[in-house]
Amino acid sequence: MNQLVVENVTKRYANHVALNNVSLAVPSQSIYGLLGPNGAGKTTLIRIINQIIDADEGTILINGEKLLPHHIAAIGYLPEERGLYKKLKVGEQLIYFARLRGLSRSDALIKIKYWIEKFEIKDWWNKKIEDLSKGMAQKVQFISTVLHEPKLIILDEPFSGFDPVNTNLIRDEILELREKGSTIIFSTHRMETVEELCDHIALINKSKKILEGAKKDVKAKYRTNTYIVEHRGNFSLEGEKYEHRGNRSLDDGYQETLIRIKSDRNANQLIHDLVDATEIHGFKEQIPSMNEIFIQLVNGGSDE
Amino acid sequence: MNKIFLIIQREFLNRVQKKSFLIATILLPLIFPAIIAIMVYVAKEQEKGTKTEVIHFVDESGLFNPNDIKRYELKQFNGNIEDAKIAFSNSDDFGLLHIPKINLSHPTGIALYTKVNPSPSDISDLESKIESQIKEAKMIKFNIDKRILDSLKTDISIRSISLSKSGQEKSSDSKVLFGIGMMGGILIYIFIFIYGAQIMQGVIEEKTSKVVEVIVSSVRPFQLMLGKILGLASVGLLQFLIWIVLITTVSSLALGYLGFDMPQQEMMNQVANQSAYNSEFMDMMQTVNEIPMLYIVSCFLFYFLGGYLLYGALFAAVGSAVDSPAEAQQFIFPITIPMLISYFALFTFILDNPHSTISIWLSIIPFTSPIAMIGRIGFGVPTLQLVASMVCLIGGFIFTTWVAARIYRIGILMHGSKVSYKVLVKWFMMKS
Numbered sequence: 001m002n003q004l005v006v007e008n009v010t011k012r013y014a015n016h017v018a019l020n021n022v023s024l025a026v027p028s029q030s031i032y033g034l035l036g037p038n039g040a041g042k043t044t045l046i047r048i049i050n051q052i053i054d055a056d057e058g059t060i061l062i063n064g065e066k067l068l069p070h071h072i073a074a075i076g077y078l079p080e081e082r083g084l085y086k087k088l089k090v091g092e093q094l095i096y097f098a099r100l101r102g103l104s105r106s107d108a109l110i111k112i113k114y115w116i117e118k119f120e121i122k123d124w125w126n127k128k129i130e131d132l133s134k135g136m137a138q139k140v141q142f143i144s145t146v147l148h149e150p151k152l153i154i155l156d157e158p159f160s161g162f163d164p165v166n167t168n169l170i171r172d173e174i175l176e177l178r179e180k181g182s183t184i185i186f187s188t189h190r191m192e193t194v195e196e197l198c199d200h201i202a203l204i205n206k207s208k209k210i211l212e213g214a215k216k217d218v219k220a221k222y223r224t225n226t227y228i229v230e231h232r233g234n235f236s237l238e239g240e241k242y243e244h245r246g247n248r249s250l251d252d253g254y255q256e257t258l259i260r261i262k263s264d265r266n267a268n269q270l271i272h273d274l275v276d277a278t279e280i281h282g283f284k285e286q287i288p289s290m291n292e293i294f295i296q297l298v299n300g301g302s303d304e
Numbered sequence: 305m306n307k308i309f310l311i312i313q314r315e316f317l318n319r320v321q322k323k324s325f326l327i328a329t330i331l332l333p334l335i336f337p338a339i340i341a342i343m344v345y346v347a348k349e350q351e352k353g354t355k356t357e358v359i360h361f362v363d364e365s366g367l368f369n370p371n372d373i374k375r376y377e378l379k380q381f382n383g384n385i386e387d388a389k390i391a392f393s394n395s396d397d398f399g400l401l402h403i404p405k406i407n408l409s410h411p412t413g414i415a416l417y418t419k420v421n422p423s424p425s426d427i428s429d430l431e432s433k434i435e436s437q438i439k440e441a442k443m444i445k446f447n448i449d450k451r452i453l454d455s456l457k458t459d460i461s462i463r464s465i466s467l468s469k470s471g472q473e474k475s476s477d478s479k480v481l482f483g484i485g486m487m488g489g490i491l492i493y494i495f496i497f498i499y500g501a502q503i504m505q506g507v508i509e510e511k512t513s514k515v516v517e518v519i520v521s522s523v524r525p526f527q528l529m530l531g532k533i534l535g536l537a538s539v540g541l542l543q544f545l546i547w548i549v550l551i552t553t554v555s556s557l558a559l560g561y562l563g564f565d566m567p568q569q570e571m572m573n574q575v576a577n578q579s580a581y582n583s584e585f586m587d588m589m590q591t592v593n594e595i596p597m598l599y600i601v602s603c604f605l606f607y608f609l610g611g612y613l614l615y616g617a618l619f620a621a622v623g624s625a626v627d628s629p630a631e632a633q634q635f636i637f638p639i640t641i642p643m644l645i646s647y648f649a650l651f652t653f654i655l656d657n658p659h660s661t662i663s664i665w666l667s668i669i670p671f672t673s674p675i676a677m678i679g680r681i682g683f684g685v686p687t688l689q690l691v692a693s694m695v696c697l698i699g700g701f702i703f704t705t706w707v708a709a710r711i712y713r714i715g716i717l718m719h720g721s722k723v724s725y726k727v728l729v730k731w732f733m734m735k736s
Contacts, residue, residue, distance in 0.1 A: 014730060050521040052717065072522050079514040086513065088318070096314055100307060100522040144518075 001064075003028040003152055003183035004049065009058030011044050018044040019055070020207045026152075026185060026200065028063075029178055033198035033215075034187045035290075037298055041207040042187050046154055050077050063151065073102040076150035080157045080187075083141055086130040090121075090140055093129065094147065101148040108147070115143045119169075134161040142170060146177060153177065156187045171197065191291040201290070205298050215290070222288045222296070226260040227267065229274060230282030237273060241265055254281060307523045308531045315506070315535025320542065329543050333550040357398035359416075362388045364405045367441050373433050392417065401430065408442055481682035482655050488604050488678035489650045493643060495544075496611050496674070499536050500619035500639075504632060506532055507623030507716070516716045525713040529624075530705070533616045537609060544608065548601075603681050606694065611674025614701040615639065621708035624715030625723045625731075635728075646672035654679040668693045670700025707732065 004026040011019040019041045026032045036042050047053045049060060051072060060067040062074060085093055091112070098108035116122050119139050129137050138161060146153060155174075159167050174184055174197065186198060194201060194215075201218060203211040211218060226245060232254055238244050245258040261270060267285065274280055288296075319325055359376045361368065362385050370378035376398070381388040385402050392400040400417040414434065416422060443450060507529075510516040519528055622635040646666055654663045658680040666676035667685070673693050677685070714731040721727070 014734070047517070047717065050517070052517060052520050075521070077518060077521055079517045083514045083518050085515055086509070092317075096310070097518065099310055100519060102522075 001028045002026060002061075003030075003063060004185070005061040006045070006049070007059045007061070009045070009048060009055045009060065011041075011048065011053070011055050017207050019048075021058075022204065022207075022209045023058075024202050024209065024212060026183060028183055029181060030200050031174065031178060031184045031186065031198050033194040033201040034185055034204070035189075035194065035201060035294060036204035040204045042204055043156075045204070046077070046156065046185075046187060049152075049154065050075060073148060074151045076145040076148065076153040078141055078145040078153075078155045078158055080160070084129045084137060084144070087128055089126050089128055090132075091125040093140065094144055097144045098147050103148050111147050111149075112143070115147065119143065135163055135166050138162060139166065139170075142173070146173075146182075150182065152183050152185070154185045154187070157189070158186070159188075159190065159193060191289065191294060194290045203294065203297060210297055211293075218293065219287055219290075222293045223285065224260060224288065226258055226286040227270060228282070228284050228286050229257050229259055229278075229280065231255055231257065231274070231278040231280050233278050235274075235277040237277060241273075242270070258286065308527050308534075311519075311523070311528060311531025312535040312538065315532055316538050319502070319536065319539045325539070325543070329546050330550070333547050333554060337554070358395075359399040359401055360388060360392050360395075360397060361401040361403065363403045365403050367406075367437060368403050368434070369437055372437060373430070375429060389417065393419075403434070406438075408438065408445060411438055484600065484682040485655050485658075485679040486650070488600075488681070489647070489675045492604075492608055492611055492674050492678055493647050495540060495608060496615045496643065497640075499540050499612060500615050503533060503536055503616050504619040504623035504636075505629060506536075507620050507712075508626065508629060508632070511624060511716050511719075512627060520716070525716060526709045529617070529620050529709055529712050533613065533620060533705075536616070537612055540612060541605075541609070544605075600681055603690075604678060607674040607678050607697070610670075610694075610697040610701060614670060614674075614697065614704050615643070617701065617705040617708035621711040621715065621728075624712040625718075625728060627719065631723070642671035643675070646675040650675055650679045658683040664689060668696055670696045673697055710734075 002025045004024070006022060006024040009019055009022050010017065022041070022045065034042055034045070044053070048055045049067070051067065051069065062071050065071070088096070094112045095105060095108050098111070099105060103111070116125070121136070121139060124132065124136070124140070129140065132140070138158075142158070145155070153174075158170060158174075162170065178184060186193065188194065198215055200214055201212070202209055213221075230250065234255075236244065237259060241261070241263045243260045243262050245260050247255060247257045249255055259270065261267075271280070271283060274283070356375070356377045358379060360379050360381045361370065362381050362383070364385075370380065378401075379397075381391060381400075385404075388400055388402070398418060399422065402413075402415045402417070404413045406413065416427065416430065440450065443453065510519070516528070523531075618639050619636075622632050622639070625635065626632045649662075649666055649672070653660065654666065654676055657663060663676065663680060666672045667680050668689065673696065677690075677693050710732045711728055714734055715723075
């Protein structure tokens with residue numbers, strides 16, 4: 001079951017197309033990374049899902065239903081940096097945003113109480129946002145995003161400005177929210193976040209989707225049949241079957257060599273050939289990082 | 305609809321809970337009378353403290369009577385004017401008056417030498433005194449008895465009474481009406497600027513902090529804009545009502561302190577028994593009593609709100625288009641032009657001539673009517689003109705709100721782009 005489905009969405013502005021026939025499927029209870037360089041159209045897509053603007057063509061389905069104004073109660077949105085009134089006190093701010101999302105005042109108070117106790121920020125109730133540090137303000141912002149228990153949470157660069165302690169805190173909350181049934185969409189440039197948290201990704205470049213899928217499938221698709229071999233002593237398997245793609249010295253006379261299989265041989269056969277050639281200390285496949293895939297796709301154009 | 309009220313409530317509380325609101329609301333009605341009192345006090349003290357200036361004079365005509373002039377100490381210089389000039393420039397005195405031999409029927413050549421430029425009032429004071437002395441000299445020459453002339457002098461003041469069709473008489477004192485029109489016009493002018501700037505700043509803050517993206521996912525941009533404008537309007541109304549209460553209380557307390565605490569009718573009778581000066585005062589009081597206060601206050605409230613709504617929407621649109629208040633300047637300027645025109649028109653001709661064609665038109669065109677109509681209202685405005693003006697103002701703010709909303713919905717989501725009028729037109733034309 002998909003929590004969010006985007007079907008053939010197109011959005012045009014006067015001089016350019018911001019989104020060109022983009023389709024996405026965000027599985028329920030997944031953490032979905034929405035990636036892409038600046039200006040690719042991520043913000044436009046997020047705004048369309050949040051009903052801030054309307055798409056020119058295409059449909060959006062939330063939990064199988066066509067997106068309608070009442071669905072805002074089911075969506076939590078954390079815009080990149082701030083998104084809070086600087087002069088307003090923490091407590092009033094949280095109540096105001098909760099009520100805009102359709103919660104009653106008394107419900108909002110109960111839920112805020114739960115979160116401020118959890119984040120140990122009870123003392124902040126009467127402080128203005130401008131008197132808080134950036135990290136503190138982001139905790140408040142996070143609470144305001146998830147307070148109404150949305151099924152779909154959209155986070156735009158949620159970790160910028162967080163120290164490692166708060167990053168961990170928020171990461172654990174995100175994982176817990178998923179356990180409780182929420183679906184989370186990340187819009188981010190931080191590939192380490194994607195590596196660590198996301199289980200699905202989509203890459204948007206120049207207003208088109210150029211890649212989508214489960215992270216492990218994407219990675220599998222971009223494997224290059226290259227293996228990292230740790231060994232002692234020089235050797236060479238260069239030839240029709242194999243290609244050496246680099247070598248470097250490690251401590252204590254060990255070396256690391258990258259070998260790509262050119263032919264239809266598999267890893268086992270490579271190990272077999274290596275045993276005869278050198279003394280093996282380590283062997284593993286070189287899996288491309290999301291960062292490498294991202295850069296390769298964005299710079300090299302899509303392979304579709 | 306519920307959410308608009310939520311926004312109105314939020315905006316209202318935001319402003320009202322601020323200390324600056326409390327200070328402005330309570331202090332302003334006290335500051336104005338205080339400033340006037342201080343100025344009067346300082347002027348009086350100055351009058352007391354300054355010594356009388358000395359003017360030397362050389363009188364070759366033999367007509368001049370220095371005892372007639374109380375404002376200066378006059379010292380006669382016996383000798384010719386050239387010597388007098390030298391003596392004067394070596395002294396610390398204020399001036400040297402030279403009255404040459406003059407032809408009574410055509411007196412010319414009278415001069416005042418001073419070290420600093422004399423004020424117009426100094427000159428006209430001396431002029432009128434010398435004029436009357438020459439006049440007296442002429443009377444003697446023509447053998448007219450001064451007593452006869454004095455008995456011819458009459459002092460009258462016209463009491464203007466406006467007569468309505470139904471035959472009711474109302475005394476109207478244009479000084480009082482002038483004052484009402486001026487105060488009302490200034491109040492509306494200041495109110496629109498201060499609250500307009502607050503709307504704009506609020507919109508810019510929401511835009512740059514991206515709060516607006518969180519909010520417009522819950523409400524339509526139009527609702528947010530309207531909520532903001534109406535929220536601030538309710539703050540303005542509250543402030544205005546507090547001012548009325550405070551001013552009434554303070555002025556009645558002040559009057560009581562000055563001994564005017566008797567019932568008005570009794571006071572009028574007492575005043576009437578006093579001298580002629582007081583009959584003018586009594587006329588004024590009568591005018592004040594006869595002014596239809598309820599009518600004027602309700603008209604004021606209408607134009608106060610109407611003008612605010614008309615301009616408030618435009619200020620919101622400007623705020624949505626820019627990223628900082630500094631960038632807003634270029635768009636604020638054209639908005640302020642009609643305001644400035646009506647403000648200057650108020651002082652130059654509307655109050656002096658409230659029924660002239662241009663005054664009537666300015667009070668009907670919605671962009672200038674809030675100030676222009678308040679200037680005219682006390683002098684009596686024909687119902688047809690008032691209705692036309694009100695309808696135009698309502699139409700005007702519906703129009704500006706519609707235009708502003710179309711710019712606003714796009715503007716609040718645009719960041720970092722350079723905005724020109726061409727861009728604004730493009731946003732306006734964009735379909736949603």
